[in-house]
Amino acid sequence: MFPNATPSRIRFTIGGALTAAFDAIGANLGPMAVLALAVVGVPQLLVRLAMPPAAVAVAVAQPFAQSPASLVLLAVNFITGVLLEGAVTLIVITYLNGRRPRIGESLARVGPIFLPLIGIALTIGVAAFLIIIATIIPLIVIVAFTSRGMVTDPSLGVLVGLSAVLVAIIPMLFVVIMWAVAAPVQVVERRGVIGSLSRSAELTARHRWAILAVLAVMALIGGAVGMVGFGLSALANMLLISLGAFAGFPKLFVSSLVTAAVSSLGAMFGAAGRAGIYFELRRAKEGASPESLGSVFD
Secondary structure, eight states: OOOOOOTTTOOOOHHHHHHHHHHHHHHSHHHHHHHHIIIIIHHHHHHHHHSOHHHHHHHHHSTTSSSHHHHHHHHHHHHHHHHHHHHHHHHHHHHHTTOOOOHHHHHHHHGGGHHHHHHHHHHHHHHHHHHHHHHHHHHHHHHHHHHTTSSOOHHHHHHHHHHHHHHHHHHHHHHHHHTTTHHHHHHHHOOHHHHHHHHHHHHHTTOHHHHHHHHHHHHHHHHHHHHHHHHHHHHHHHHHHHHTOOSSHHHHHHHHHHHHHHHHHHHHHHHHHHHHHHHHHHHHHHOOOGGGGGGGGO
16 A cells, blocks of 8 residues: 655655544444444443442542442453554554454454553553642642642732643643554564553654644544534433433433443544554654564564
8 A cells, every 4th residue: 555665755744644544444444443342332331331320420420539430440441442452553554554454353463462552551641640640749739828828829829820730731742642652563563561662752753743733633533423422312312301211221321322432432543543653653764664564463
């Protein structure tokens, strides 16, 4: 699909990365959607339906609360999301390599690299968490000083608080972009957790604004999918109300089904976008042709 290239002739562009991702999605939308629903959607749906409705409501309203339901849902979302990331990356790279992707083969090949993918995701998550903590601490200090009258001008406290939030967003974005292709690196090159993170930082250097734009586009698409999904959920709820079956299991089933479908399809677009970014970075920086990525099939 892509000819052999040299780094001097090919540049990494937003359009190139999006084209690679959408070419793969367009040609494999059915298998990828089935994979996303099977790997992410079905487990989420089953877990939600197995829980008491009240516990699910609390977990949805407070996803980071330390309730058993919230912790279970977070764990299921994390594990299934990592599995989907690896499988979708394999489908995208397989397609761009000129081969026909197969769901079973993609899932089977994720098995040996699943634990490193978990490690990569945990590392990125912990780094983001530490950045948040580093921001919350000065905010707590500001609130404490304001409540004790040590900061007499409330506007000053608000200004400092907003500044701290902005300061946190910048390093968080930097970390997310710098390690954006760590998972695809592990899938294709199998360098381990530290090696994949380091390799991702190397590949993304000097292209991070363009990568941010690609990730933003894929996030917007995921958000649009979510809006459509929740719109359909609202219509279904209206139908249930008209039938007198809004409460209880029907309501829980509809909301759980929509949430599972939306999250799985959103994760699919995000994973495909990161795989497209990785593919184009390899072409631009190293002149890598699809055939040179063939080690993923070894």
